[in-house]
Amino acid sequence: MTTTATAATADTVDVAASARRRSVELEQQIQQNPGRFRVMTGDRPTGPLHLGHYFGTLHNRVRLQDLGMDVFVIIADYQVLTDRDVADRLIEHMEGMLLDYLAIGIDPARSTVFNHSAVPALNQLMLPFLSLVSVAELNRNPTVKDEIAHSRQSAVSGLMFTYPVHQAADILFCKGNLVPVGQDQLPHLEVTRTVARRFNERYGAVFPEPDALLSAAPLLLGTDGTKMSKSRGNSIALGATADETARLIKGAKTDAERYITYDPENRPGVSSLVLLAALCMDRDPHAVAEEIGGGGATALKRTVTEAVNSRMAPIRARRAEYARDMGYVRSVLRAGNERANEIAAATLDEVRGVMGGGI
Structure with missing residues (x-):
């Protein structure tokens, strides 16, 4: 291993160790005052959610919701295209995801479920955010490198490189300050923190620098002994009989x-x-x-x-x-989209104001 690679690995280990220590502190703060946190989380609708999702993230979202936090759950339909050419069976996957969310206990009265393509102001934030990070910084993101290596495309689109910045828009549009993630997603969250910090330094204090809440959930393998994945056909879907x-x-x-x-x-x-x-x-x-x-x-x-x-x-x-009542299920998404649009429009107006109307 080269000196550069060794240093990069050491940096990754340091970031993860720091995030674990911070997560312990955050859990204590959550118990004391859950109302100060706004949680942002979500999934790409690329296939059925499975048991790995349930024990890894889904049941934790319900826990945070039940503690009294304001929870936002994004169905990231635009991000389906980061590593594939077309969004196959998108409506089917989105509605299946909605069913899973409701079935596990996500409560529309306490959590906001919405989708990317329905909130234009959120996606517009990506443009000024991209101006705050360099191409070199995006190239160094180890999670992006890994996702490119495992992509199903022969040539990866530019959307893959901008994926972390799009995630920054997902988190910051609602001024989320707590993001439950696995350790592999820490580099993405560091991009969000960088974007928030640089925006605030350049234009004025608008955004929080969100914290990562690391999951303590152990890894479940798929039925073939490899990583459990929607795309590998080795998982047990929540909707399975x-x-x-x-x-x-x-x-x-x-x-x-x-x-x-x-x-x-x-x-x-x-x-x-x-x-x-x-x-x-x-x-x-x-x-x-x-x-x-x-x-x-x-x-x-x-x-x-x-x-x-x-x-x-x-x-x-x-x-x-x-x-049996898909009309109600779809109404949950409509209501979530409405709230997300109101918040995103207000945030975009604030951003335009501090930038001098420049976007």
Whole structure:
């Protein structure tokens, strides 16, 4: 490894360690005064949300909402195009996402759900924000580099490089000051903090510098033993039936060793299944593995199937109930878009004012 690469890795480790320490402080502040935070989070509608999303981010959004925070959830339809040529089945994916949000407990009375393309003023903020970062800074973003490396396109569009700045507009349009993220998204949030800081220095104090709230959720692998992903066909969708869940878990990758242990480093496939069962049952994964013991992969998969179907049953029931009234589901998005538009228009007016009407 070169000296430059070593330094970059060290910087990444330092940023992550600092974010973890800050997240501990933030959790304490959240308990003391949740009303001072405005949360911004969301998803790209590229396919069905799955169990990895649920345990990684979705249930935490409901927690923050229930603590009394103002939560904004964006369905990032424009950002679907960052790593693909067309937005396939966009309406279907957006409505499925809405159903999942409502089913897990996102409350439209306390959280604002909206989509990119319905809020023009938000997207217009991207132009002045782009003037605050250099091409070199965007090129150095390690998350963008990784996303480009795993892109399904032979040639990556300029939209991929501007993706972090578009995310800055997502966060800052509503003056969000808390962003729940995984560690891999920290470079994107640093771009947002940079944009806010430079805008304030150049034009006057308008935007907060948002903090990252790191998730403590462990990584769940897909049924093939690789990263769980909507695009890889290795996930269990929140909207899956009990039978579909059983079939997918039955085909999950394990190993040749019969005795079940929880050892993520040496037995990733087996351990991810143990962890999934433990999360669904709110139990320690070591205890779950010990209980299965010599039952082997068959007993493990049976335990996981029962745990997942039990945990997801009420969510699936609520999802089916909402699906019978899509008029209401669509009205949730319309109301969210209306509120987001009001806030974005006010922010854009404020930005124009401090910039001297220059945009």
